[in-house]
Amino acid sequence: MEIIDVRECRDIEEVKKRLIPAAKSIKNGDLVVIPTETVYGLAGDCFNVSAVNKIFLVKNRPYSDPLIVHISNFEQLKSIVKSLPEEAKRIMDNFWPGPVSLVLRKSPNVPDIVTAGLDTVCVRMPELDITREFITQCGTLLAAPSANIFSRLTSTELQHILKYFKDKKEVKYAIYAGRTKYGVESTVIDCTTKPLRVLRYGAVEVEKIARTCKVEIVEPKRVYKKKSAPGMMKKHYSPAKITYLCRDLIKYIRGLSKDELKRITFLCSNKAKEEILKFVKNDISVIPYGDSLEEIAQNLYLCLHLAEEMDTEFIVIQVPRRVGLGKTIYDRLVKASSNRWV
Ligand code: TXA
Numbered sequence: 001m002e003i004i005d006v007r008e009c010r011d012i013e014e015v016k017k018r019l020i021p022a023a024k025s026i027k028n029g030d031l032v033v034i035p036t037e038t039v040y041g042l043a044g045d046c047f048n049v050s051a052v053n054k055i056f057l058v059k060n061r062p063y064s065d066p067l068i069v070h071i072s073n074f075e076q077l078k079s080i081v082k083s084l085p086e087e088a089k090r091i092m093d094n095f096w097p098g099p100v101s102l103v104l105r106k107s108p109n110v111p112d113i114v115t116a117g118l119d120t121v122c123v124r125m126p127e128l129d130i131t132r133e134f135i136t137q138c139g140t141l142l143a144a145p146s147a148n149i150f151s152r153l154t155s156t157e158l159q160h161i162l163k164y165f166k167d168k169k170e171v172k173y174a175i176y177a178g179r180t181k182y183g184v185e186s187t188v189i190d191c192t193t194k195p196l197r198v199l200r201y202g203a204v205e206v207e208k209i210a211r212t213c214k215v216e217i218v219e220p221k222r223v224y225k226k227k228s229a230p231g232m233m234k235k236h237y238s239p240a241k242i243t244y245l246c247r248d249l250i251k252y253i254r255g256l257s258k259d260e261l262k263r264i265t266f267l268c269s270n271k272a273k274e275e276i277l278k279f280v281k282n283d284i285s286v287i288p289y290g291d292s293l294e295e296i297a298q299n300l301y302l303c304l305h306l307a308e309e310m311d312t313e314f315i316v317i318q319v320p321r322r323v324g325l326g327k328t329i330y331d332r333l334v335k336a337s338s339n340r341w342v
Pocket residue numbers: 036038039040041042065066067068099101103115118120121122124144145146147184185186187188199200229230231232
């Protein structure tokens with residue numbers, strides 16, 4: 001895998017030039033790691049069944065889990081979608097390009113392998129101009145799940161991509177554009193039902209979409225018990241270490257012995273870290289994830305990767321409040337921990 005670092009480019013013209021070999025390899029049916037504003041993606045030509053098959057094989061992803069098709073302009077929708085409900089149009093007008101993915105009725109052009117045999121397709125137009133430029137250059141549309149091995153942590157930085165794909169021959173290039181802006185995946189809305197349904201909490205708050213577009217969007221009551229959508233299995237996005245969630249981290253840490261403390265890496269707000277360091281002086285591993293919900297979302301996977309790499313046995317994570325973007329963070333944390341609590 002060769003890395004194309006587009007951060008060094010002076011302007012979009014230079015970016016375009018640098019992307020040429022990667023666009024060629026997409027046309028040849030190979031895979032490319034692409035940056036987006038949410039997380040990195042593992043992209044292949046969505047109309048090339050053998051390329052899409054490589055995505056599933058490289059990721060070790062079950063064929064029952066459908067992929068998102070990434071587009072760079074509205075015109076392209078016609079080639080993959082059969083019909084466009086009024087509500088979906090309003091969401092596109094307000095949030096595209098941006099981190100909102102919409103499930104729509106698919107046209108027969110979209111190979112079944114992309115959609116796991118469903119009669120719907122999930123579509124997104126990324127906010128990051130480099131991603132849209134790349135799609136346009138490829139001259140096709142890109143099926144791209146998050147760039148991680150199935151059930152492992154998502155990638156928001158170059159070292160994560162290298163960790164998973166460095167030696168995979170199917171992945172020819174990784175386009176590196178720095179750390180991703182939002183840090184969590186796009187919000188997924190099912191537009192084939194009335195009212196619309198949230199299938200995955202993500203980078204844009206559901207309330208904001210509903211309010212701005214004046215649409216009703218039903219939120220799942222118990223996401224983790226009922227398997228209502230393919231991507232909603234309980235275990236997902238996990239660190240390779242036993243992980244627990246905690247509501248009152250300060251109280252929990254106060255109750256631990258010195259020996260117990262040494263075996264855990266803690267993830268918490270900057271504020272909580274300061275508080276903890278007031279009464280535990282040393283021999284404690286604490287990774288701060290920020291204070292605002294935006295910061296926490298942006299740092300979430302990065303902190304989980306760091307915690308996974310620490311020389312400790314367990315991870316214990318302070319859970320932030322569950323409003324707005326906090327619902328997305330809560331969803332990812334419950335999945336990362338398989339809903340284990342201390
Ligand atoms: O931000 C993102 O969405 C990133 C970047 C790379 O674009 N992509 C991403 O893809 O997170 P992935 O494959 O990791 O997650 C896609 C989610 C899965 O939960 C999948 O089940 C759901 O979208 N999905 C895809 N097609 C669907 C469909 N036709 N019906 C219901 N859910 C679908």
